[in-house]
Amino acid sequence: MEADAPGPPVLNSGTRASTWRGPIIDVDIHAVVPSLDSLTPYLDKVWIQHIAEREWTGPPTAIIYPPNLDASARPEWRPGDGRLPATEVSMIQADLLDPLDIECGILNCVYAIDGGPPDFSVAMARAVNDWLIAEWLEADSRLRASIVLPTRDDPAAIAAEIDRVGCHPGFVQALLPARSGGMYGKRLYWPVFEAIVRNDLVAGIHWGGSNNGLPSTPSGWPSTYIEEYVSEVQVFESQLISLLAEGTFQRFPELRVSFLEIGFTWVPMWMWDLDRNWKGMRREVPWLKRPPFEIMREHVRFSTAPLDAPSAEELAPVIEWLGPQNLLLFATDYPHMHDDDLVTLLGALPEDKHAQVMAESAREWYRLGPATRESDV
Amino acid sequence: MALELGTVERSEVRGFEGLALIDCDVHNDLTAEKIPSFLTTESRRFLEQTGRRSWSLESPLRVAQRPFAARVDAVPPSGGVPGSDPEFAREQLLDEYGISAAIINFIGLGSGNMPLKLEREMARAANESNATWLESDDRWLASIVCCQADPIWTVGEIDRCRDSSERYVQVLLDPHGERPAGNPMYWPIYEAAVRHDIPVAFHITGQGKTRLSTGVGATTYYCEQRTSLDILAQPLVASMIFEGVFDRWPELRVASIETDWTWVVPLAWRLDSTWKVLRSEVPDLKRRPSEYLRDHFWFSTQPGVDTEHPDQLLAIYEQLERAGMGDKLMFATDYPHWDMDSPFETIPRRLPRDSKERILAGNAAALYGLELNNGG
Numbered sequence: 170m171e172a173d174a175p176g177p178p179v180l181n182s183g184t185r186a187s188t189w190r191g192p193i194i195d196v197d198i199h200a201v202v203p204s205l206d207s208l209t210p211y212l213d214k215v216w217i218q219h220i221a222e223r224e225w226t227g228p229p230t231a232i233i234y235p236p237n238l239d240a241s242a243r244p245e246w247r248p249g250d251g252r253l254p255a256t257e258v259s260m261i262q263a264d265l266l267d268p269l270d271i272e273c274g275i276l277n278c279v280y281a282i283d284g285g286p287p288d289f290s291v292a293m294a295r296a297v298n299d300w301l302i303a304e305w306l307e308a309d310s311r312l313r314a315s316i317v318l319p320t321r322d323d324p325a326a327i328a329a330e331i332d333r334v335g336c337h338p339g340f341v342q343a344l345l346p347a348r349s350g351g352m353y354g355k356r357l358y359w360p361v362f363e364a365i366v367r368n369d370l371v372a373g374i375h376w377g378g379s380n381n382g383l384p385s386t387p388s389g390w391p392s393t394y395i396e397e398y399v400s401e402v403q404v405f406e407s408q409l410i411s412l413l414a415e416g417t418f419q420r421f422p423e424l425r426v427s428f429l430e431i432g433f434t435w436v437p438m439w440m441w442d443l444d445r446n447w448k449g450m451r452r453e454v455p456w457l458k459r460p461p462f463e464i465m466r467e468h469v470r471f472s473t474a475p476l477d478a479p480s481a482e483e484l485a486p487v488i489e490w491l492g493p494q495n496l497l498l499f500a501t502d503y504p505h506m507h508d509d510d511l512v513t514l515l516g517a518l519p520e521d522k523h524a525q526v527m528a529e530s531a532r533e534w535y536r537l538g539p540a541t542r543e544s545d546v
Numbered sequence: 547m548a549l550e551l552g553t554v555e556r557s558e559v560r561g562f563e564g565l566a567l568i569d570c571d572v573h574n575d576l577t578a579e580k581i582p583s584f585l586t587t588e589s590r591r592f593l594e595q596t597g598r599r600s601w602s603l604e605s606p607l608r609v610a611q612r613p614f615a616a617r618v619d620a621v622p623p624s625g626g627v628p629g630s631d632p633e634f635a636r637e638q639l640l641d642e643y644g645i646s647a648a649i650i651n652f653i654g655l656g657s658g659n660m661p662l663k664l665e666r667e668m669a670r671a672a673n674e675s676n677a678t679w680l681e682s683d684d685r686w687l688a689s690i691v692c693c694q695a696d697p698i699w700t701v702g703e704i705d706r707c708r709d710s711s712e713r714y715v716q717v718l719l720d721p722h723g724e725r726p727a728g729n730p731m732y733w734p735i736y737e738a739a740v741r742h743d744i745p746v747a748f749h750i751t752g753q754g755k756t757r758l759s760t761g762v763g764a765t766t767y768y769c770e771q772r773t774s775l776d777i778l779a780q781p782l783v784a785s786m787i788f789e790g791v792f793d794r795w796p797e798l799r800v801a802s803i804e805t806d807w808t809w810v811v812p813l814a815w816r817l818d819s820t821w822k823v824l825r826s827e828v829p830d831l832k833r834r835p836s837e838y839l840r841d842h843f844w845f846s847t848q849p850g851v852d853t854e855h856p857d858q859l860l861a862i863y864e865q866l867e868r869a870g871m872g873d874k875l876m877f878a879t880d881y882p883h884w885d886m887d888s889p890f891e892t893i894p895r896r897l898p899r900d901s902k903e904r905i906l907a908g909n910a911a912a913l914y915g916l917e918l919n920n921g922g
Contacts, residue, residue, distance in 0.1 A: 173821075173822055173825070173834070174822055175822050175823055238824065238826075238827070239823055239824075239826075240820075240823045240824050347762070348761070348762055349762055349763075350762060350763060351762065351763045352760065352762055352763055352764075352765065352766075354766070355766065380761075380762065381763075383758075383761065383762065383763060384761070385761055386726060386761045386781035386785075387721075387722065387757045387758060387759060387760055387761045387774075387777065387778055387781070388721050388722055388723060388725075388726045388727065388757060388778060388781050388782060388785070389723065389724060389725045389726050389729075389757070390725070390726070391726055391781065391784070391785060392726075392728075392729070392785075392788070392789060393788055393824075393827050393828060394824060394827060395784075395788055395820055395821065395824040395825075395827045395828055396726070396728075396781075396784045396785055396788040396789075398820050398824065399780075399784040399788075399813070399816055399817055399820050399835075400761075400780050400781040400784045400785075402777075402780060402813070402816065403760070403761055403776075403777035403778075403780050403781060404760070404761045404762050406774075406776070406777055407759075407760035407761060407762050407765075407770075407774060407777060408762065410765075410770050410773050410774065411765070411766075411770060414765075414766070414767050414769055414770045415766060415767075432816065434812040434815060434816070435809060435812045435813075435816075437858075438806075438808035438809050438812065438862070439776070439809070441808065441851065441852060441853050441854065441858075442773055442776060442806060442808070442849075442851075443773050444852065444854070445849070445850075445851070445852040446769045446772050446773045447769065448852070449769075449885060450611075450767075450768060450769035450772065451769075453767050453768060453769055454767055454769060460854075462854065475816075475819060475820070476819070477812065477815050477816040477819050477820075478815055478819075479815050479818065479819075483815070483865075483868075486861055486865070487812070490853075490854075490858060506823050507819065507823060508818075508819040508820075508822040508823060509819075
């Protein structure tokens with residue numbers, strides 16, 4: 170039953186040198202807020218008092234990443250001394266950045282403050298972003314981060330937070346939880362995308378979000394996390410179709426969107442489906458003057474974790490169907506466990522795309538600047 | 547036990563010569579005139595006074611292309627609405643394409659915002675009304691309309707239909723239930739389907755859904771919702787597998803109708819790779835999740851697939867074959883909807899003959915126990 174368990178992290182059986190010698194940019198690394206105490210220095214007194222009075226211990230985590238499951242943190246990436254995984258820069262350095270010789274990593278902090286009273290939500294988002302700057306971005310020059318956004322009920326407040334920290338060179342993306350409780354193509358969210366474009370950032374749609382009380386599937390609440398995780402593709406499919414159908418990319422021709430932690434093997438079939446429906450119903454959405462798949466290729470990228478592929482042979486045609494442009498950005502999704510093997514990914518890619526997927530596409534997409542040094546792994 | 551079809555027709559269309567056709571998804575409209583005549587006086591009065599107040603789609607402003615999403619030319623010359631006249635449907639569908647058997651899926655009821663008693667009565671009325679279609683031509687077969695909100699009552703209705711005719715060939719459910727499809731609240735229905743040795747089909751209902759189209763809320767445009775039919779089937783598959791439905795009923799067969807099929811192989815990969823990490827959550831599962839998908843689920847061809855290049859179309863049929871699911875795809879027209887598929891323009895002529903034979907009739911014949919050989 171060995172094949173029924175995931176291998177060692179990322180490289181599986183290989184070594185960094187034997188698997189890939191060029192630079193690596195990892196577009197999905199999680200930074201976890203260890204506790205509310207760590208945010209206290211970045212919160213106004215009124216909110217510290219608000220929290221203390223209510224004995225609030227912070228947003229729930231289990232609804233997004235049940236803390237004790239391997240899927241939420243690999244056993245080898247758990248400190249084992251009471252500290253939570255991925256809560257300090259030193260953990261990420263020792264587990265990931267140093268051993269894999271990662272040139273640059275983008276931090277995504279999934280923290281469920283995307284609902285609730287708007288003023289408190291804004292205060293929490295500001296605190297997390299200031300914490301990310303002070304304790305992560307300033308601690309390791311290899312790191313970049315996504316801006317954590319306040320409640321989606323107040324798009325103006327989201328735009329204000331993007332404007333407040335968007336000019337910081339460490340922030341390259343704004344993090345939009347996939348379970349938004351409202352599809353992102355709706356005009357309600359245009360001020361958000363306007364702010365993202367104004368600050369030359371990427372919109373990162375990532376697993377998570379509180380979904381305004383809607384169940385996580387259109388057929389009701391699942392029973393288990395595995396059921397929910399497998400099914401979650403449908404949420405991203407819905408967001409993708411919404412962004413395309415509503416004309417978001419016509420309204421914001423500069424907009425770049427990354428789909429994170431949802432794999433990509435579902436994408437070509439889904440886009441063919443949408444293209445076919447566009448052929449029959451495009452009078453309804455006259456701003457789409459070209460097949461949606463073509464438009465998508467210019468505006469959307471996908472992170473490679475989870476890989477969701479049984480073999481390089483099965484994966485290769487799927488990558489070919491995505492099109493001649495490279496839409497894939499390498500990611501580990503640290504500290505989460507996936508059944509991912511870099512050998513499978515590289516084996517499915519033509520040689521001339523290896524460098525693009527491992528680093529160069531992300532460098533261009535996120536405007537990361539030239540390689541900081543020669544890679545000589 | 548095989549159900550003998552009447553005369554099996556064989557196509558003469560180029561590339562499909564000698565092949566028989568079974569249509570797994572035809573819709574009729576019984577609600578306007580037919581259903582009330584089967585209701586109690588009390589329910590008829592309720593319908594007259596209060597009416598059906600179930601919500602239609604996401605917004606009353608955002609409707610499908612046309613009423614019943616019907617072909618413009620599907621209005622029967624006898625009057626009435628598209629899908630209301632079995633004779634006209636026979637001419638326009640069965641005779642036109644040479645279809646030897648077609649399964650009627652009546653999806654006009656939905657659920658919620660009405661008395662449960664009325665929901666039950668309307669489901670029974672639909673099944674009784676469908677009997678008139680079954681009598682009109684022996685090529686029609688029917689799915690059993692259920693009251694999904696009342697599974698125990700539904701078991702009795704399945705028994706009643708099957709006692710009346712073997713041409714009620716499957717149980718019809720909506721993927722938009724109160725709970726996902728694997729939830730034990732529905733297990734009595736699955737037990738009944740296994741007992742009668744018939745499949746359970748899932749097809750979206752047109753009205754009164756208890757859920758929005760997507761897991762993140764309402765769509766704005768019909769083209770979004772039309773594309774979103776696929777997304778209902780993915781949680782459906784995951785729910786039924788991980789709740790252990792197929793370990794409980796190894797004989798249960800499920801047809802996911804009008805939910806596309808090109809997503810199936812990537813979902814099989816995702817099922818297995820997720821299970822490798824999270825299997826501790828479902829320790830009782832006896833097999834790899836993709837094996838349940840491969841062995842227990844069937845899919846229909848409509849809406850037909852279109853790829854950017856013709857070779858990609860053949861490649862995804864081959865991908866399905868490699869995944870061991872080449873015997874799970876069944877042809878459907880979705881008549882009389884505006885986007886109905888002609889068999890000869892949907893199934894690629896370049897597919898191997900054996901593959902075309904299975905998709906156009908063989909797979910459905912095997913699933914529904916239909917005897918294809920007589921007369922042919």
